[in-house]
Amino acid sequence: MIQKPKGTYDVFGDYGKKVLYLEMLFQSLIEKYNYEFLRTPIFEATELFHRGVGETTDIVSKETYDFLDRGERKMTLRPEGTAGIVRSFIENKMYGNPSMPVKTWYYGPMFRYERPQAGRYREFYQLGVEVFGTDDPLMDAEVISIAVNFYKLLGLKDVKVRINSLGDSESRSNYREALLAYFKPHLDKLCSDCNERYGKNPLRILDCKVDHDLDIMKNAPKMSDYLSNESINHFEQVKDYLDANGISYIVDDTLVRGLDYYTNTVFEVEADIPGFGANSVLCAGGRYNHLVENIGGPSTPGVGFALGMERLINVLEASNISLNIENGIDLYVIPMNEIVKSYAFDVTNKLRMSGFKVELDYMNRNLKSNFKQADRLSTKFVAIIGEDEMANDYITIKNNITKEEDKIDTAYLVNYLDEKIGQEDYHEECTCGDDCNCDGSHNHDCGCNHH
């Protein structure tokens, strides 16, 4: 049997419903922020990622899916979204847009050749935003607020925002020198990974999990002592804006991102669930003021984030948050025999066109099995169509909850269903106990405990 490639997964059933719901919810939120959808190709010239993400990053040096196309061009399946968005920003001359900043969002599959584990796949989906054209700390705060508000909308409480500033390029290289000098005499006390990081990216020594509790770590020079006045100012303002919007966060000066392009603000939203492991970073991003330039565009500041769909669904499940997903159908149609099938088909399709969710028996089941099937589909009504119904233009309709049965003239069927489905309360009640009168869905904020 041919199986799916390692680290990929098929989307169907309840998982599919969740994915569609989350996409829709994010879309409706991001539209309120007035961001524009931007879709770029899932493969790009290999060089884009080398210049964008950085040659020395693990993502580019050992995790990309590279291939030569039939014209011998070097291509790479995108490992992240930002580089392609930046390329598109430049190529479509969006820097010429009179209404700056350019605020974009994207959603799609990303590819990294990694060992799969919980919350990690080789093909995975990211939702993200990228904003170009302003260095205002207000925009850093807005971008963070989008992620926070999305999780809030979902009713996700166990999340933690961590922020830090990496400073501008000058602060960063001064700090790098300081770290190299500081750790040099202590290299023998650090783990082997840290020794490797010393050569490649000394900043990453700071978020080592093995050596985290060593005194050497605690006494290491702090990024904050090397920030330029401008960077300090920027960071302070970001924090002020977050405070003003009631967004709580933790300043974590060991937070260093693995992608080369970040400057000043970096942040992560983490699931605050014990033992969640590799899953725990749900969303990450920051500011990248030199990326547009590095890829060949005019100097333009940028800021954005990406959030992982699979991890989001994992954390929703771990937090026992149920989404407001419509299950069940309005009507299940049972044709009694072959003779009435085409008539039943016609009735079914007309009801569908009138806006009802209607299923039909395609299996020639007997009556008993059809009722079983109707229950499996959690239908609100069951319609029985036999030769008598067809001859006399009526439908036998049974309410699947009250078991009441009516014979309805076919001409009044739509009115009948409209009335019945409208008046019956099929929505689940909110379980918050706050007497909030809402239907328990998460796509609004009524102020009750549930949201």
Add this chain to the structure above:
RNA sequence: GCGAGUAUGGUGAAGGGGUUAACACGGUGGAUUGUGGUUCCAUUAUGCUAGGGUUCGAAUCCCUAUACUCGCCCCA
């Protein structure tokens, strides 16, 4: 790239060399030929991830491959 564990029907699984692969759920048919979700009966894997080996005999032991799960690195 490194490490650990697992692999038996649609599903959860038992069986750790000896003839028809236990049990449960689910499915289908019937008891009840136009009214179900209870009950009862029947039926539902010529096959135990794949390939090779050991053996008179392999789901069971050995090897290889593959997949899945979970860590590490790194990341969303």
